[in-house]
Structure formats: structure tokens, C-alpha cells
Amino acid sequence: MNRSRTAEITRKTNETDIYLKLNIDGSGESKITTGVGFLNHMLELFARHGGFDLEVIAKGDTNVDDHHTVEDIGICLGDAFKKALGDKKGIRRYGFFLLPMDETLIxxxxDFSGRTYLNYAADIQAVRVGTFETELAEEFFxxxxxxxxxxxxIIKRFGRNTHHIIEGIFKAVARSIKDAVVVESDRIMSTKGTLSE
Structure with missing residues (x-):
């Protein structure tokens, strides 16, 4: 691979101030400071299990709640992958993972198709894990x-423990992305000739 698959993203609004740096072909190192403890943990394990180097420094209006910070970091992470992958030439495009974590199975x-869709079929009974509102996991993704x-x-096949479910989701997404971004050819994996639309 000749090209460095890296990106730096900054986002500053009245609600958040975020710097994010991504190296897709890293070693799983991370430096995460978001002001949301549970999200720090999730992003650290996301980087480790995906093999991505990830730095996130975020300040947000967590005095209101964690919603804006969590959502805006999701925005920045999405922007970083899109920028780092460029025209997506040569990538496998599709990734899949089935992740067990104790009683949980995610x-x-x-598909890095250039088209957006989220199917989040992971009902969680608890409103919070620690101080983190569980519905924010869906907002992030x-x-x-x-x-x-x-x-x-994202589908929860089994699971009762809230921490296990959300941690399993972040790990499964990371592993799926790791699979999808493998460079396996010199072509764009689409009969249309593009993965940007």
C-alpha cells in the first residue's frame, strides 16, 4: 500500500470542540479524552480491536448532558474514515463479525458503499450504564x-448485561471495519466504478 490512510478532523460548534486523528493502518494505540468516561473506554477498545491508531480530544457541554459530545464524536469519526479511505480503491468494502462477550452475542x-443506512437492533433495557445514557450508543453509530x-x-442476538452489550457493539463494529478496509486488489469493488455515491 503506497498511500497513508490517515485523517485529522476538527469540529468546533457552540456545543463541542473536537480534535480527532485516525490512522487506519495503526497498531491499536489510542489517546482518548472526551469528558465522558464510558465513551473513553469504548473508543479505546474500538481502536485496539480495529488496529486503528486513534486520538480524540473533546470538550463539550456535558453540564447539559453527554448527547452533543457523543454525537459529534461520532460525526468526526465518520468524517475521518471517509477522508482516510479516499476513493476506497482496492478495499474489500464489506466486513462482518460475530462477537461473543460472556452472555452477550453481537x-x-x-458496507463502505457510499450510501448511508443504520440498522440498530440492539434493545437495551437499562437507561444508563454508570452515568452514560444507553440510547447514546445508537446516536453515536x-x-x-x-x-x-x-x-x-448492528444486531444483538443475545445479552443481558448493559456494559457487555455496548462494549460488544463497539468491538464488533471495529472488527467489521478492520475486515472491510483490508486492501485486496487494485480495483474499486463496484461495477459502477465508484463507491462515493
């Missing part, structure tokens, strides 16, 4: 899918 499939322009399916 299924994930992703919705923002990511929209900005990365991917088709993303």
Missing part, C-alpha cells in the same frame, strides 16, 4: 454511519 456487518457513508447493521 452481530455486525458493514447513527452519526458515524451518516458521515462515513456506510451501510451498518
Amino acid at each position: 452481530e455486525c456487518a458493514i 447513527k452519526a458515524f454511519a451518516d458521515r462515513a457513508a456506510v451501510n451498518l447493521h
Whole structure:
């Protein structure tokens, strides 16, 4: 592979101030400071299991709640993958992983198609894990899918423990992305000749 698949993203609004740096072909190293403890943990394991180097420094209006910070980091992560992959020439495009974590089993499939869709079929009974609102996991992946322009399916096959379910989701998504971004040819994997629309 000749091209460095890296991206730096900055996003500053009245609600958040975010810097994100991604190296797709990294070694799983991370430096994460988001102001949301549970999200820090999820992004650290996302980087480790995907083999991505990831740096995120975020400040947000967490005095209101964590929604804007979590959603905007999802936006930045999606933007980073889209930028780092460029025209997606040579990538496998599709990725799939079935991840067991104790009593939990998470299924994930992703397509770097250039078209956005999220199927999030992971009902979680608990409202919070620690101080993190569990519905924000879906908001994070919705923002990511929209900005990365991917088709993303996340399905909870089994699971009771809230921490296990969300951690399993982040790990399964990371592993699916790792599979999808493997360079295996010198062609764009589409009969249309493009993966940008």
C-alpha cells in the first residue's frame, strides 16, 4: 500500500470542540479524552480491536448532558474514515463479525458503499450504564454511519448485561471495519466504478 490512510478532523460548534486523528493502518494505540468516561473506554477498545491508531480530544457541554459530545464524536469519526479511505480503491468494502462477550452475542456487518443506512437492533433495557445514557450508543453509530457513508447493521442476538452489550457493539463494529478496509486488489469493488455515491 503506497498511500497513508490517515485523517485529522476538527469540529468546533457552540456545543463541542473536537480534535480527532485516525490512522487506519495503526497498531491499536489510542489517546482518548472526551469528558465522558464510558465513551473513553469504548473508543479505546474500538481502536485496539480495529488496529486503528486513534486520538480524540473533546470538550463539550456535558453540564447539559453527554448527547452533543457523543454525537459529534461520532460525526468526526465518520468524517475521518471517509477522508482516510479516499476513493476506497482496492478495499474489500464489506466486513462482518460475530462477537461473543460472556452472555452477550453481537452481530455486525458493514458496507463502505457510499450510501448511508443504520440498522440498530440492539434493545437495551437499562437507561444508563454508570452515568452514560444507553440510547447514546445508537446516536453515536447513527452519526458515524451518516458521515462515513456506510451501510451498518448492528444486531444483538443475545445479552443481558448493559456494559457487555455496548462494549460488544463497539468491538464488533471495529472488527467489521478492520475486515472491510483490508486492501485486496487494485480495483474499486463496484461495477459502477465508484463507491462515493
